[in-house]
Amino acid sequence: MSQTADWPLLPLALRLEGASCLVVGETVQAERKCELLVKAGADIRRMGAEEFVKTSSSGSLATALENVMLVVSATGDTATDEAVAAEAHAIGVFVNVAENRLLSSAIFPSIVDRSPLLIAVSSGGEAPVLTRLIRNRLEAFLPARLGHLAQLASSLRERVKAKLTNINQRRRYWESVLEGQVPDLVYSGAEDKARARMLEVLDAADDIDSGGEVYLVGAGPGDPDLLTFRALRLMRQADVVLYDRLVSPQILDLVRRDAERIDVGKARSQHTVPQEEINEMLARLALEGKRVLRLKGGDPFIFGRGGEEIDLLASKGVPFQVVPGITAASGCAAYSGIPLTHRDHSQSVRFITAHLKNNTSDLPWFELVRPRQTLVFYMGLAALPLIARELVAHGMAGDMPAAIVSKGTLPEQRVLTSTISELAALVAAEEIPGPTIIIVGTVVRLRDQLAWQTDALDAAS
Ligand SMILES: C[S@@+](CC[C@H](N)C(=O)[O-])C[C@H]1O[C@@H](n2cnc3c(N)ncnc32)[C@H](O)[C@@H]1O
The missing domain is CATH 1.10.8 (Helicase, Ruva Protein; domain 3)
Incomplete structure (x- = not known):
């Protein structure tokens, strides 16, 4: 069954020592490919373009291709290259055609040679200049020895x-x-x-300590560039990772490839793995001697239940470390051009969880309605009509600017701005997906002049 591939070319390293490789053509490119194949110890058979045409028309090509593992065509003549590629494809042998990625089922990547360490860089022929620049950077960056x-x-x-x-x-x-x-x-x-x-x-x-440890790491709001160096280092060395629904796939991709992955994601009112079980799991895995990465969206200590998780670890004497992450409020504010504080608008900011138990409005609403204060509601999408109603009922002006940021910092980020009275209707009409945060305060007005994420799918009203 064939399907569209995420990776049209899979980087693989081939052991070609002693293997037959046919190189067709006598061009400079053919020479270069031969040099590489010689380094790999391949048994190279050469054939000129004319000889290929003759062999093909005499019907003896099958013999020439017998036991060949890789064909390279660099004849300088498109029709001949096409004919070579067609023959190779027909018998199911990998073929590389110089400067023709569409005819090639194998490509030669750019190589940074620190033998026995070889670093291959390739864009599959899609962006050769970028590939070259990256290779040059690696050359300069990696010590010669x-x-x-x-x-x-x-x-x-x-x-x-x-x-x-x-x-x-x-x-x-x-x-x-x-x-x-x-x-x-x-x-x-x-x-x-x-x-x-x-x-x-x-x-x-x-x-050497082979004991386990837990790394409680904040993965930030979504954009992998917002990870801290420390987060990345620990992600690279963990043996097992327990991650949340809010950790983006792009970030998960950066975890050590052979680490065991456990999805303990939580959707609103649908806790896939109960919190107590997560806490126990962390302790158990670390006591087995594993380096356990607990990867959480945003910052683990901001509405992240990070405190509860390390509470159990501390009581069992399991070593742990906590790595802060950029919380959704900071990430979304920055990427939507809404400063959370500003000398002319707001001198304080409050982070509030709107995940209200049983739909009750048990927030200190009077405290929230203060001049020169920005409010940021986490988990507020479902409760938005109630939040707006209570704020206005407790004295907030109905035309107080308010914004919602959906999937902040990700390529799919959307931002809607309105007033506190009208935001809920706008959000319902636009069918805004979670996760979202809601920012309330006059700082929202600054977005018109400060928004810099021009590429984001921006639906500012
Ligand atoms: C359980 S809380 C976790 C908060 C997280 N620890 C932090 O510091 O950002 C989940 C809520 O964070 C907010 N959130 C997380 N990532 C977000 C994003 N990329 N865009 C908008 N809101 C986000 C949403 O309000 C979501 O419902």
Whole structure:
């Protein structure tokens, strides 16, 4: 069954040592491809464009293609390249056609060579200049002796495996040496010292802590660029991740690829995994020796129940750390051009949860209706008519500016501005999807001059 692919080309590394590869053409590109295939140890067969045409018309092409794993065509002649590609496709062999991504089922990526470490960069031929620029950046950024580091690590691999039989312990050993002074020793040419240091750490490896830990990490409101460096680092090293519904797929993609993923997402009034169970799960997984990433939308300590989660960990003596994230109010305000405070408008801001129990209005409404104060309601979409009614009933002017930000900071962000009396009707008419936050206060007026997210699907009224 075929379907539209998210990745029309899957990056794979091929072991071509001793494998037959046919290169058709005598152009400069054909030479370049041959050089790469030689590096990979391929058994290269060459054929000129004319020879290909002759072989094809004499019916002996099947013999020439026998046992070939990869065909490269760089004849400089479109019709011949097309004929080569057609033959290769017909017998199900991967083919690369120089400068013709549509005819190619295999492409040669740009390579940053730090053997045995190879970094391949490719846009599948869609954006070659961008690919080149990224490759240049990587070249400049990655130390020239990075390959020596990889070789050194490889030379000790079996020894480490023999000494540390537990995979978590091994992973931690490698992280500790590769994030310590060893890389700098290698880069400065002191490989003997680097090796000695690695062995020293290995000798003391029984002391390497293989105990688990919980990372309670705020993932921000959605845009992955808003993650903190620390969040990203912990996301890269976690063994298992428990994530919420509000964590965007783009962010989840940044978690270590082989980490176990557990969706404990909560929709409003539909708690898929009860909070107590999440708390217990975190403790249990960490006590099993795992590094557990609890990834939450926004900031874990703002309407995130982060406090409850670490409460149990603290009582059981499970180590944990908390990484703040950008809360929805800050992210949505910034991306919609509505400053939450402003000398001329507002000197304080209140973050309020509008997730009202049993639809009751148990908020301190009088306190909320104050001059020069911005209100930000989280989880307020369903309660918006009630919020508006209560604020006006407690003295707020009906024409107080109000905005709703839906899916803030994501490409689908929408912002509607209106007044507190009219916002609910507008939201209902536009069928605004969650998650949303509602901002109330005269700061909303500033959006007209400060909105900078011109690409967002912006429905300001
Ligand atoms: C359970 S609270 C979690 C808040 C989170 N801890 C934070 O600091 O942003 C969920 C609410 O946050 C708000 N929210 C989270 N992400 C949002 C986004 N990208 N755009 C708008 N509102 C968002 C919505 O009000 C949603 O109902």
